Amino acid sequence: MDEHGTHPDGLRALTRELVSVPSHDDPTAAGDAVESWLREETDATVDRDEHGNVFGRVGDPDDPTLALVGHHDVVPPGDPQVATDDDGAETYVVEERDGRLYGRGSADMKGAVAAAMCAVRDADPDGVELCFASFVGEEVGGVGARAAIDDGFAPEYAVVAEGSTNYSADGVTDVVVAHKGRRASTLVARGENAHASVPEDGVNAVYRACDAVDAVRAMTFPETTVMGESVRGSVAVTEIDGGTAWNVVPDRCEVTIDERTVPGERAPLERAEAVEGVEWTVEQDLPPMACSDDAFADAVLSAARGVQSGRPEHVTKPHATDAGWLAEAGTACVVCGASEPGEAHTDTESVSYEVLDRCYRIYRAVAEGASGFA
Template sequence: MEVADVARDLVSIPSHEREAAAGDFVEEWLREHTDATVTRDGAGAQEGRGGNVVARKGAGGTSLALVGHHDVVPPDDSQVDDGGYVVRESDGRLRGRGSADMKGAVAAALCAFRDADPPDGAELVFASFVGEEVGGVGARAAVDRGFAPDFAVVGEGSTGYSAPGVTDVAVAHKGRRGSTLVAEGSAAHASEPEAGANAIYRASDAVDVVRDLEFPETEVMGRQLSGSVAVTEIEGGSAWNVIPERCEVTVDERTVPGERAPLERTEEVAGVTWTVDQDLPPMACDDAAFADAVLTAARDAQAEEDAAAPGDGTPEHVVKPHATDAGWLADAGTTCVVCGPAEPGEAHTATESVSLAALDRCYEIYRDVAESWSG
């Protein structure tokens, strides 16, 4: 089976509420088309997610993983037909929910895993996780169970960053820390505001603290990565004539490796407490040789394609604005890069699609790295 065929079959399987059926497809495909050791764990079992699918072949002291996820965000109505996902091809693209994020990359990784012959003394791993779209359920469970490859290529989108149609290699990405500020006061009649303590005023003071914070930033392999901090929601008060006793503020922070905004300063405001609700870790590749090896594979694949139809550029090391499962793996000690066919603006849209040429290109990249990298 070619990459496009596998991608088409996988994209057609609904996996926005329960991804067990998509996991079944991945597991059965590996058992049918490879002689690898295939396992399925219990990640997300209580929610019916079906567990992560992991396959291994080769053996040795160095392990390289090709990593993806087979869950997707809820589809647009136009992307569903008779209970399944609509999949079609046009203008050199595969169209459907999950084609870009990220079943297309999973298909490319499956075929590369099947065809690659890893070097002596190296283990090649394939992993497709559940629950990436809801905070890395599968990746966190895998890490907790001891999943710890030495190196990983995570197939999230990196195409079109340096130039249209060019598959780059991301050496870092931002994380996301979502926080809630709760301002407590005391209620009073609005005609006697001095009798109470206005929680909205306290929240406003905390918002001023957030507004004045400097954005975190760092540099990874010569690429600048800048974070951000923004207040995104505010809710408080109970009636037009009551001094509010409670107000909540939501803060979205895009984090960078090794840096966090000092949001704890908001608790210097009387009555304000700060709680972290979600903290998706950023990623920074910690091995320049590995990052360069994947970049060389990307350039070779792009050059081979451009020899037939000249393209617009040469792959580069880039940084991504979005959190991925690479953050969880890197946090646990795996050296990661991100390299995949999806382009900016394609994921999570009603017109989601992925370039068929980019799928084939990623297959070549993954196979090249799997057959050449031994640490």
């Protein structure tokens, strides 16, 4: 039992079930488990799209939609997280100790997916259609979320159940009102080969690349403020690759750049193209998120404060989630979930059962108090 009541019926068993299903190479089996549980345990209208995303809806479809959003794919497990069953099939190792569930995907984010599923089962939505959505491909650039949005998924509000626990203080589950995005790009500098004994006969692509790197180093990091919270991005050169031999002036050099973007701002990386022979190309752009509706963000924070003894706050998150894609498409988003900093993507990944109970109560309280913002 947590500080605000009994455990939600079946939440812990459901979490264990979902975490036990391998879903790093192929999320189909995990999607099957989510879909089957929703059909058997809830009154929701359940759909599975062609991409593998799973949806469950309750309430009046003519009302604004509040979505509880997660994903059931995971990153590849570490060696301690994998075992082989009697038939030689790969399974995930799932362990319970000290009030926590250990296993790949427990924190990121099958535990919170289970909490959202139970909330959809139990909530009586007030003034909204309540929609559960579990996407595929979040770990590889938001593939499922982007496909769902392209197909018309457009909730007015969304609580994305990624981690927000222990951000402002230990022992609290906060509400994220903004997070950074990530833009991955390359600078390719081109020159002309020559023998290194007569470098003046060529054009050194590495030198051009170094001039472009100097331009990047001089850039100010992007920064903004969301609901009084400061969000500061970053720009870093992370790889340089050029040249073919010690005695050849290189004709090509590639520079990799990691940029953490903030809502409404980008570093002016295109300026590096002012260096002769340099071309800038964006390889990936995961959008940042800023909550577009103060009343919604305040309502979720009020719900969070009502179900825990600590005092949660509006906070920001340092990395991208599917909330970025939804916000870019016009949904008012916050992030609120059980994962704690340092848990996701580790060989010792775990989630607190007490915090999962808390998240269930937050999600249910938001849905049942939605007439205050919808």
